[in-house]
Amino acid sequence: MLPPPRPDRRPTLRRWLTVALVAILFALGGLGMLVLIDDQSGMVATAIGLVLSLVVLGVVVPVFLWLDRFEREPTGMLVFALLWGACIATLGAAALNNLGSVLIDPMLATHPSAATWVAPVVEESMKGLGPLLLLFFRRREVDGVLDGMVYAGLSAAGFAAVEDVVYLASGYAHSGEHGLLSTFLVRVVMSPFAHPMFTVCTGIGIGIAATTQHRRLRFLAPFAGWCCAVTLHGIWNLGALLPQHGWLVFYLLLQLPLFVAFVTLIVLARKHEATLISRELGEYVDAGQLSAAEVVMLSSIKERRYAMAWAGQHGGVEAQDEMREMQDAASELAMVRARIDRGDRSAPVIESEEHLLQIVSVLRVRFLDSALYRYYDDRGMTAR
DSSP: OOOOOOOOOHHHHHHHHHHHHHHHHHHHHHHHHHHHHHHHHOHHHHHHHHHHHHHHHHHHHHHHHHHTSSSOOOHHHHHHHHHIIIIIIHHHHHHHHHHHHHHHOTTOSSOTTHHHHTHHHHHHHHHHHHHHHHHHHOGGGOOSHHHHHHHHHHHHHHHHHHHHHHHHHHHHHHHHHHHHHHHIIIIIISOTTHHHHHHHHHHHHHHHHHHOSOHHHHHHHHHHHHHHHHHHHHHHHHGGGSOHHHHHHHIIIIIHHHHHHHHHHHHHHHHHHHHHHHHHHHTTTTTTSSOHHHHHHHTOHHHHHHHHHHHHHHHHHHHHHHHHHHHHHHHHHHHHHHHHHTTOOOHHHHHHHHHHHHHHHHHHGGGTTSTTOOBOSTTSOSBO
């Protein structure tokens, strides 16, 4: 009798080799930026800048993770987007911005007009390239506009944090504590979301490209989003050329309303995803694969938190883990169902729907007819 065939380890080997190569690339990019900043401002100034720039990550990253609560993206892809912005986009932008300044005026190392005409094009291209690579290589994981916004926002957050290190270190090196404080107030306190606001436009285009069935729109949407990002970035940078009084007026009349619009956009985007989950999962109610009460829970962050807490109190860690897995699988199922409704009935999509339905069907059994669900009339849509 022949021995069973040896398992093919090549896919696993390729995956780990890819991870290793990407990690090395990020490490070299991050090291290159640290060397560049240290050469310009010194070790002490660089260290101070690194510490203070963490405030940006501490404020901006949680916002995009909050945006990603319903259908959580793979951790590896989120980390990739953040590190791309911090390690690769910054180093590439530094080189290309310097090249642009030299082309404008070879006599000046940094030309003032480069901030308006060169930097927006270069930086938005570099920041947007990371999420675009994710769309190209991991298309199945990009389920819509919100996913594109999350990946683009994290890439921009990484970029902003490292760029702030450059400016904070330079401010301290050239003007001491006064320069450090003024730079911190302008870049970290008053405009931590500047870069994410621009690059989210590219992310919206990427999200549209991931879901549309129109071939032309797959190319035009990211380009249109990139154009919006470059335009907003250029207008924002014009404010830096104004005198102090003019800059404050510019900030109040343009930059602050732009931030309010950005906050409104991300809140509406998350509400839209909740509506989408409710609508798509509702299609399984008539078939008896889900109850209306379950759909209410799965399409509400508040009810999801309640369900997690209830599962933990009544079933311990095991039940809590099962509830979390059920919620994640149901969210992914809704996104797959949305693909089917848009006309994508390819074999992998149909197989994914069947697989996710099976997971949800198994996990939901433990919680059926329990006090977990607080919505109970005939259609399960009225609170007790």
